[in-house]
Each structure stands twice: as C-alpha cells, then as structure tokens.
Amino acid sequence: MTINCRSIKDKREEFQTAVHYLKPDIVCGTESWLKGIKPGRNPTKDAIKSSEISPLEYDVYRNDRGTLGGGVFIMIEKSITSIEKTEFITEGELQWVKIKMKNNYYDLWCLSKVNLL
Secondary structure, three states, rough: OOEEEEOOOHHHHHHHHHHHHOOOOEEEOOOOOOOOOOOOOOOOOOOOHHOOOOOOOEEEEEOOOOOOOOOEEEEEEOOOOEEHHHHHHOOEEEEEEEEEEEOEEEEEEEOOOEEOO
C-alpha cells in the first residue's frame, strides 16, 4: 500500500481503519508530517511515537523531516523479517529497509520523497 498522508497524526483513525481492512504486508507513506525520528539516531524528546500512528502488528521505519511537512515511513508486517539499512541513508528524505521473503531471498526497499522545486 502506498499513501500520501499529508499529516498522518491528524488522520490516525482513518489510516488504522484502512490498514486493518486492507491488511497490506508493506505500507509506504510520504508526507507523514511526523517529527523526532531519523534513521540510526536516537529519537528526540518530543518525538511522536510510531505506536501512536501504526497498528502494533507492524514494524515501522521512519525518516522524519523535523519541520512542518515532509517525512517518509515504511511499515512492514511483523511476520516478515525486516531490518533498517541506515548505511544507505543520506540527508534527503529516504528510508531503506531490507526484508527476508519466505523463500529466503532478500529484497531491498527504498522510499524517497523528492522536492523538484
């Protein structure tokens, strides 16, 4: 599932209902408008917790912008083995996650948000 949230914290119930109904294995979100979490760093004291937004049956990997707007996340259903790949992260809004599929091959997912102007 791919979603442009435009502030997910303001649409938390609708988002959780859609995820519960559709049951996607992977959710890629842009424009989360969350703050406080950057890959490979400790959350800030005022960070919005992923558990406030995401259903508990998902692992959440975020790259928040820290200012109004922006931010990306990838949610992986917990039955799928996943790990954040922080070594690929740049200063842009990118999120890299490596997942292990049932037949033991690995897949690398990247979600990015690019501002053209």
